[in-house]
Amino acid sequence: DANKKSQYALQTLTTWLLDLEREGTIDNELATVISSIATACKQIGSLVNRAGISNLTGLAGETNVQGEDQKKLDVISNEVFSNCLRQCGRTGIIASEEEDQPVAVEETFSGEYVVVFDPLDGSSNIDAGISVGSIFGVYEPSPECRIEDMDDPEAMMQKCVLNVCQAGNELLCAGYTLYSSSTILVLTVGKGVYGFTLDPLIGEFVLSHPDIKIPEKGKIYSFNEGNYQSWSKEQQAYIDSLKDSSQWGGKPYSSRYIGSLVGDFHRTLLYGGIYGYPGDAKNPNGKLRLLYECAPMSMICEQAGGAGSTGFQRVLDIVPTKVHERQPLFVGSKWEVEYLESVLQNKPAP
Numbered sequence: 001d002a003n004k005k006s007q008y009a010l011q012t013l014t015t016w017l018l019d020l021e022r023e024g025t026i027d028n029e030l031a032t033v034i035s036s037i038a039t040a041c042k043q044i045g046s047l048v049n050r051a052g053i054s055n056l057t058g059l060a061g062e063t064n065v066q067g068e069d070q071k072k073l074d075v076i077s078n079e080v081f082s083n084c085l086r087q088c089g090r091t092g093i094i095a096s097e098e099e100d101q102p103v104a105v106e107e108t109f110s111g112e113y114v115v116v117f118d119p120l121d122g123s124s125n126i127d128a129g130i131s132v133g134s135i136f137g138v139y140e141p142s143p144e145c146r147i148e149d150m151d152d153p154e155a156m157m158q159k160c161v162l163n164v165c166q167a168g169n170e171l172l173c174a175g176y177t178l179y180s181s182s183t184i185l186v187l188t189v190g191k192g193v194y195g196f197t198l199d200p201l202i203g204e205f206v207l208s209h210p211d212i213k214i215p216e217k218g219k220i221y222s223f224n225e226g227n228y229q230s231w232s233k234e235q236q237a238y239i240d241s242l243k244d245s246s247q248w249g250g251k252p253y254s255s256r257y258i259g260s261l262v263g264d265f266h267r268t269l270l271y272g273g274i275y276g277y278p279g280d281a282k283n284p285n286g287k288l289r290l291l292y293e294c295a296p297m298s299m300i301c302e303q304a305g306g307a308g309s310t311g312f313q314r315v316l317d318i319v320p321t322k323v324h325e326r327q328p329l330f331v332g333s334k335w336e337v338e339y340l341e342s343v344l345q346n347k348p349a350p
């Protein structure tokens, strides 16, 4: 019976995207952009897994716009991501953590999606073989900022920046790929969160985590407590509270922090609890970048039933004023994020 679903029918990222196209949730152009991102992640995963034996660990000898020393793999991953997005012909503008300014893509011929990404987040962990990841978000181009006057570089640059600085609420797609014990691509197109594990034997991302839902409440907090002294007293009170077993039936929260956002976030998404990078005395807006770290992670978390907050407002409501703008980030189970907001804002706990 040709219509009977074969027991061997693999649900892969490719077939999942085709199903979304069939139901009209996404169009072919967006499906093509997402496929090109998956191809970039496969290549980056392969480079990361062999970094130690192909002389790709260590510094590239340059610094990025963030003033951070770029690792060799930061530079290569950025080129891999940009090349895949250019070659797919559906990307109009790209903004990368590794590039000072967003760039208009000449190779576009059908569909002009805006893609923001951190090609290799947490790369300081590479040399120690600790999990790293790629983070991405996809927007529609802003209708009022169509890139036509390519001959005026200044005007075009301004339009590129305007296209990129959209609130997270406008994201059509947000996702990350975790390069760890396995390579897992997790994404949402606004109808739930789906995870795909790379099967290296066939080179396909196979559906492994259908419709991920984050636990309502967790038992893990993920913060860099080395910054405790420079946090606000409310922030300190929040962490002190999670460690006070008398408040939690005798069992305090556990602390887990690997210093790699994608790894810390993925564990929080699956096990529950909260990941936070607060602002502090030195950096009131914290360290993470709104456009390609805070907003995509917040969309994924909300789509999985959790929350994404700066402690004072919903991350997805914020319209960036600068491409590399930073914001404090608290993502995780709804209860822990709401409890954090209540403590930071001196309001009653949920």
Ligand code: P6P
Binding pocket: 121, 122, 123, 124, 224, 259, 260, 261, 262, 264, 287, 288
């Ligand atoms: P800290 C990695 O550099 C990163 O951007 C995130 O991946 C990670 O969560 C955070 O910074 C770690 O920062 O200050 O705790 O080392």
